[in-house]
Amino acid sequence: xxxxxxxxxxxxxTLFIVSVAAFIAFQIIPGDVVTSxxxxxxxxxxxAQLRAELGLDQPPVQRYFSWMGGVLQGDLGVSYRYxxxxxxxxxxxxxxxxxxxxTLWLAAISLVLIIVxxxxxxxxxxxxxxxxxxxxxxxxTQTAMAVPSFFLGILVTYFFGIxxxxxxxxxxxxxxTDFWRFLGYLxxxxxxxxxPKIAMTARFLRNxxxxxxxxxxxxxxxxxxxxxxxxxxxxxxxxxxxxxVTFLGMIIAEIIAGSIVVEQVFGLPGVGRxxxxxxxxxDFPVVQILILYITFVVIFVYFLVDILYRVxxxxxxSK
Amino acid sequence: xxKIENLSVAFEETLxxxxxxxxxxxxxxLGIVGESGSGKSVTALSVMGLLSSEATIKxxxxxxxxxxxxxxxxxxxxxxxxxAQGNRxxxxxxxxxxxxxxxxxxxxxxxxxxxxxxxxxxxERYDKVLEAFKSVGLKNVEKVYDSYPHQLSGGMRQxxxxxxxxxxxxxxxxxxxxxTALDVRVQxxxxxxxxxxxxxQKTSMLFITHDLNLARRICNRIAVMKDGxxxxxxxxxxxxxxPKEPYTRKLIEAVPSRVKEKEDAPECTEEVSVNILEVRxxxxxxxxxxxxxxxxKKKRCVVENATFTLEKGETLGLVGESGCGKTSLCKxxxxxNKLVEGEVKHFSTRPQMVFQDPYSSLxxxxxxxxxxxxxxxxxxxxxxxxxxTDADMKAAAYDxxxxxxxxxxxxxxWPSQLSGGQRQRIxxxxxxxxxxxxxIADEPVSALDVTIQAQIMELMQKLQEELQLSxxxxxxxxxxxxxxxDRIMVMKDGxIVEIGDKEVLFTNPKEEYTRLLFAES
Numbered sequence: 001x002x003x004x005x006x007x008x009x010x011x012x013x014t015l016f017i018v019s020v021a022a023f024i025a026f027q028i029i030p031g032d033v034v035t036s037x038x039x040x041x042x043x044x045x046x047x048a049q050l051r052a053e054l055g056l057d058q059p060p061v062q063r064y065f066s067w068m069g070g071v072l073q074g075d076l077g078v079s080y081r082y083x084x085x086x087x088x089x090x091x092x093x094x095x096x097x098x099x100x101x102x103t104l105w106l107a108a109i110s111l112v113l114i115i116v117x118x119x120x121x122x123x124x125x126x127x128x129x130x131x132x133x134x135x136x137x138x139x140x141t142q143t144a145m146a147v148p149s150f151f152l153g154i155l156v157t158y159f160f161g162i163x164x165x166x167x168x169x170x171x172x173x174x175x176x177t178d179f180w181r182f183l184g185y186l187x188x189x190x191x192x193x194x195x196p197k198i199a200m201t202a203r204f205l206r207n208x209x210x211x212x213x214x215x216x217x218x219x220x221x222x223x224x225x226x227x228x229x230x231x232x233x234x235x236x237x238x239x240x241x242x243x244x245v246t247f248l249g250m251i252i253a254e255i256i257a258g259s260i261v262v263e264q265v266f267g268l269p270g271v272g273r274x275x276x277x278x279x280x281x282x283d284f285p286v287v288q289i290l291i292l293y294i295t296f297v298v299i300f301v302y303f304l305v306d307i308l309y310r311v312x313x314x315x316x317x318s319k
Numbered sequence: 320x321x322k323i324e325n326l327s328v329a330f331e332e333t334l335x336x337x338x339x340x341x342x343x344x345x346x347x348x349l350g351i352v353g354e355s356g357s358g359k360s361v362t363a364l365s366v367m368g369l370l371s372s373e374a375t376i377k378x379x380x381x382x383x384x385x386x387x388x389x390x391x392x393x394x395x396x397x398x399x400x401x402x403a404q405g406n407r408x409x410x411x412x413x414x415x416x417x418x419x420x421x422x423x424x425x426x427x428x429x430x431x432x433x434x435x436x437x438x439x440x441x442x443e444r445y446d447k448v449l450e451a452f453k454s455v456g457l458k459n460v461e462k463v464y465d466s467y468p469h470q471l472s473g474g475m476r477q478x479x480x481x482x483x484x485x486x487x488x489x490x491x492x493x494x495x496x497x498x499t500a501l502d503v504r505v506q507x508x509x510x511x512x513x514x515x516x517x518x519x520q521k522t523s524m525l526f527i528t529h530d531l532n533l534a535r536r537i538c539n540r541i542a543v544m545k546d547g548x549x550x551x552x553x554x555x556x557x558x559x560x561x562p563k564e565p566y567t568r569k570l571i572e573a574v575p576s577r578v579k580e581k582e583d584a585p586e587c588t589e590e591v592s593v594n595i596l597e598v599r600x601x602x603x604x605x606x607x608x609x610x611x612x613x614x615x616k617k618k619r620c621v622v623e624n625a626t627f628t629l630e631k632g633e634t635l636g637l638v639g640e641s642g643c644g645k646t647s648l649c650k651x652x653x654x655x656n657k658l659v660e661g662e663v664k665h666f667s668t669r670p671q672m673v674f675q676d677p678y679s680s681l682x683x684x685x686x687x688x689x690x691x692x693x694x695x696x697x698x699x700x701x702x703x704x705x706x707x708t709d710a711d712m713k714a715a716a717y718d719x720x721x722x723x724x725x726x727x728x729x730x731x732x733w734p735s736q737l738s739g740g741q742r743q744r745i746x747x748x749x750x751x752x753x754x755x756x757x758x759i760a761d762e763p764v765s766a767l768d769v770t771i772q773a774q775i776m777e778l779m780q781k782l783q784e785e786l787q788l789s790x791x792x793x794x795x796x797x798x799x800x801x802x803x804x805d806r807i808m809v810m811k812d813g814x815i816v817e818i819g820d821k822e823v824l825f826t827n828p829k830e831e832y833t834r835l836l837f838a839e840s
Contacts, residue, residue, distance in 0.1 A: 216417040222369055224432045224483070225404035227397075234431075238422045313422060314467040
């Protein structure tokens with residue numbers, strides 16, 4: 001219980017620091033939202049009026065706390081750029097509400113693909129005695145690691161979309177209409193995100209297993225009369241997974257970043273495009289909320305990894 | 320029972336075992352002794368069929384009863400070998416800390432042997448594992464069954480390993496340095512367990528060790544190996560009492576033994592004694608990590624009320640089990656520990672230290688000459704008054720090479736080109752080059768072979784006389800302590816149990832703990 005309390009405090013502190021950093025960043029970077037909204041129609045009076053409307057005439061510290069206070073009460077603020085209609089501002093919650101699930105599902109599918117494919121690949125690689133397979137895997141993973149996701153996305157679109165016609169490039173079905181078809185459209189973007197990470201993880205697992213194979217307890221297992229297969233699966237795999245779990249935790253943030261890029265390539269309505277356009281138009285309320293959200297997800301996944309780590313390694317929990 | 324004929328095993332092109340002939344009889348304990356690299360472990364692994372993939376069997380045969388394990392240089396097929404492993408023959412390894420799988424409960428790990436070789440039901444297997452645990456002297460067996468290796472002490476883990484090895488009552492048990500990594504007292508207990516198994520189950524044993532005293536205590540017959548070859552084999556008392564080969568004689572003479580020491584009684588040249596170190600009411604603490612985020616850190620006392628003195632030219636031996644505070648005490652004397660109360664008074668220049676592991680304590684990227692000069696450079700930086708010119712430092716390093724018995728040509732060599740004994744000489748040279756009055760030696764010979772051990776101890780004694788050094792000498796090997804020390808200090812749980820003249824302590828220990836520690840070693 002103490003452990004969860006500690007984790008919770010860490011989560012709160014991190015979110016606080018990230019929110020302050022995100023807030024400060026937009027005070028510092030050049031560009032003014034008011035002039036950018038008004039454009040050529042800008043006059044000093046209209047600027048001052050808009051500034052007051054948006055609350056920008058108040059000092060930054062006060063603005064931070066009124067923003068944070070709103071967020072804590074569930075009011076995520078309103079977008080500077082988008083409006084619902086002529087008289088109403090667009091709430092940030094409504095703006096991202098539809099888009100966030102797309103990005104998160106994309107990241108989740110990628111992660112599942114990585115775990116499901118890289119572990120068997122790594123084990124197979126570590127077990128095989130074949131020199132040829134070793135060389136092929138070496139070259140294959142090296143290549144896959146070197147290709148960036150967006151380029152893989154283009155290749156995947158061409159091959160599966162245009163050549164094999166397994167999906168319509170640029171097509172998309174909302175998860176409200178048909179959840180399974182929605183997942184189907186996310187599969188190929190997820191593959192583009194996952195391929196380099198699968199290569200990295202498989203390689204990592206293989207090396208970890210090779211190191212573990214030299215451990216003393218492996219010799220003990222052989223002395224009991226275990227077969228190589230049994231030694232690999234019953235003894236080595238779990239020990240070799242420990243560094244891999246840490247590694248998987250570390251690439252989760254990368255997966256989310258990767259999904260933002262890949263959304264552009266596949267034309268998915270995730271938060272990626274919104275985030276990029278909001279940054280360039282200085283739409284702070286949207287960007288700040290997105291950053292907080294992504295931070296929260298990443299920390300939460302780290303927390304899951306931490307728990308998984310405790311399940312795998314009994315030495316940690318007793319310390 | 321086991322017959323090894325003309326066995327040769329090679330790593331790349333060097334022969335680790337060379338034309339070895341050896342027989343293990345029913346119910347006996349055969350000891351193989353020899354220095355590291357003599358091929359004793361490789362022999363054992365060949366019998367068990369556990370040679371690593373870098374090793375190739377060049378020729379020869381191993382027969383177990385009527386079955387061939389290796390015939391004419393060809394190993395039996397793996398399937399049949401696995402039936403024998405853990406069942407007809409089993410092995411206990413040196414490192415109980417790492418020989419068990421850290422992520423599985425020990426009960427399950429022992430259970431696996433039954434799972435692989437028998438058709439017993441789960442409940443039956445569970446009972447049998449508990450029974451095996453009891454037979455090796457483990458208590459609270461249900462709790463042990465559900466423990467992970469890290470929750471058990473070294474001695475308990477080694478008992479678990481032995482339970483695993485004997486659970487199917489094998490015909491042959493191979494023990495490869497089973498007690499080397501353990502404390503003296505635990506060592507004795509493990510030896511007792513092995514003896515009982517040999518007596519009660521009539522299990523033949525192949526006992527591999529570099530510790531000749533230990534081999535003498537437990538084995539019926541002794542085989543001496545050198546460079547992969549059998550030097551001599553015979554009944555234990557015959558080999559020790561009347562060694563035929565010069566190498567065996569050399570090996571036995573190198574063993575520090577109390578009996579031998581007494582014959583050439585040390586001549587006492589009493590001078591006016593001068594203290595070089597005074598420790599009074601020393602308490603040493605450690606911060607204990609607190610679990611809660613804002614909780615106060617607790618202080619834990621690791622050494623309590625230590626009071627002792629060390630005279631000039633004297634060697635004070637320090638013994639005690641691991642975790643008793645020996646290292647903490649040394650660190651405090653060197654001033655590396657800040658959380659101390661009490662008084663540590665030095666009457667010489669900064670004390671120096673010699674460490675246990677000569678392989679990792681020398682920087683591999685520097686030459687011997689550079690390493691020897693480094694303490695001088697460091698001293699020069701600390702205190703400009705001690706600054707020496709490059710030529711002077713070089714001369715001092717050459718001088719030190721000669722003192723520690725190394726040829727001058729080693730000045731430009733790298734640590735990787737030296738043997739363990741030579742490296743330990745360099746470590747000693749490094750410690751002595753700043754001319755300290757006091758040297759703290761933390762297990763300086765424990766990682767070395769017997770003959771090298773003897774050379775290093777001789778060197779340390781020679782240098783002590785030449786340079787009027789005082790030693791605080793730590794070792795877990797009672798015989799080494801006896802050979803080196805004038806006085807002995809016994810520590811337990813952070814307290815000094817007893818301190819006194821070595822003869823007095825050995826013949827008439829006041830404390831029960833001291834007696835236990837010295838018994839049988």
